[in-house]
Amino acid sequence: MKRGALIAAVASAALTGPAQAMVGAPTPGGHDFQEPATQVMREIIDFHNFLLPIIIVISVFVLALLLWVIVRYNRRANPTPRKFTHNMLVEVIWTIVPVLILVAIAWKSFPLIYMQERIPEQAELTLKVTGNSWRWDFEYPDLGVRMTANLLPEEEARAQGRPYLLATDTPLLVPVGATVRVLVTSNDVIHAFAVPAFGVKEDAIQGRVNETWFNVDREGVFYGQCSELCGVNHAYMPLEIHAVSRAEFDAWVVANGGALASTETPAEGAPAEGAAPAEQPAAPAATPTR
Ligand SMILES: [Cu+2]
Numbered sequence: 177m178k179r180g181a182l183i184a185a186v187a188s189a190a191l192t193g194p195a196q197a198m199v200g201a202p203t204p205g206g207h208d209f210q211e212p213a214t215q216v217m218r219e220i221i222d223f224h225n226f227l228l229p230i231i232i233v234i235s236v237f238v239l240a241l242l243l244w245v246i247v248r249y250n251r252r253a254n255p256t257p258r259k260f261t262h263n264m265l266v267e268v269i270w271t272i273v274p275v276l277i278l279v280a281i282a283w284k285s286f287p288l289i290y291m292q293e294r295i296p297e298q299a300e301l302t303l304k305v306t307g308n309s310w311r312w313d314f315e316y317p318d319l320g321v322r323m324t325a326n327l328l329p330e331e332e333a334r335a336q337g338r339p340y341l342l343a344t345d346t347p348l349l350v351p352v353g354a355t356v357r358v359l360v361t362s363n364d365v366i367h368a369f370a371v372p373a374f375g376v377k378e379d380a381i382q383g384r385v386n387e388t389w390f391n392v393d394r395e396g397v398f399y400g401q402c403s404e405l406c407g408v409n410h411a412y413m414p415l416e417i418h419a420v421s422r423a424e425f426d427a428w429v430v431a432n433g434g435a436l437a438s439t440e441t442p443a444e445g446a447p448a449e450g451a452a453p454a455e456q457p458a459a460p461a462a463t464p465t466r
Contacts, residue, residue, distance in 0.1 A: 200397070214374045214393065220288065230281070295387050300354050305380065306360075309363075310327075310409035312369075339399065349420050352393065360380045362380040365407060366382070368404035374400075395419050395420055400417070
């Protein structure tokens with residue numbers, strides 16, 4: 177069975193072609209994280225690997241203590257308990273050791289939180305994501321691209337060899353290696369924009385704009401889902417993001433009626449003098465601040 181499923185998965189990946197290589201998706205029977213595609217997700221996995229042994233040691237230690245107390249100090253084994261209530265050394269140890277453990281965890285986790293929450297200033301692309309009951313709206317305000325992604329119907333997904341409940345009818349494209357600043361909001365109830373391979377999970381809340389960011393370091397197809405219990409069709413709000421080369425992304429933007437100028441000029445700097453002044457005012461105006 178397992179081998180069959182694997183062959184089917186490989187075959188479906190092959191059918192959809194090299195550009196469609198499925199990278200960020202859950203696998204049958206999988207129990208670990210998806211393969212990371214951003215530095216943030218790599219750091220999250222590192223932190224997880226740091227935390228897991230600590231949690232296991234603490235849990236095993238507490239379990240052993242409990243068992244020891246149950247066996248050694250029950251009424252039958254220990255009919256006349258001692259009267260003392262304090263032991264200075266034990267109390268010092270059980271105060272200091274947990275503090276040291278917490279300091280070690282904080283030492284590792286605070287930089288990670290900072291990295292996740294602080295949007296890099298050189299973010300070159302702004303993506304606005306709006307949750308709706310039940311579909312996602314995407315917009316690149318600086319490029320003039322706007323689109324709506326719905327769940328790909330089951331028959332179509334099967335016919336195309338794409339994963340039902342993860343594939344959408346209109347995949348979103350992002351360029352590889354670009355820092356994408358994501359503005360997340362909602363039109364109705366609370367949704368959440370979550371893409372596991374990117375290490376991104378941001379609540380989409382009506383009437384407010386949350387921020388997050390990602391920078392995908394390789395090409396591939398990455399799937400996510402709404403991860404907030406938003407209503408009856410909560411399970412039918414997939415996210416499909418294709419990380420592609422800059423040229424492919426540019427072509428896609430143009431094909432969707434967008435203009436490329438604002439992404440190209442800041443990187444190049446000097447060339448195209450005639451075009452630069454016209455584009456400068458457009459970029460700050462389209463960058464909302466809290
Ligand atoms: Cu939702």
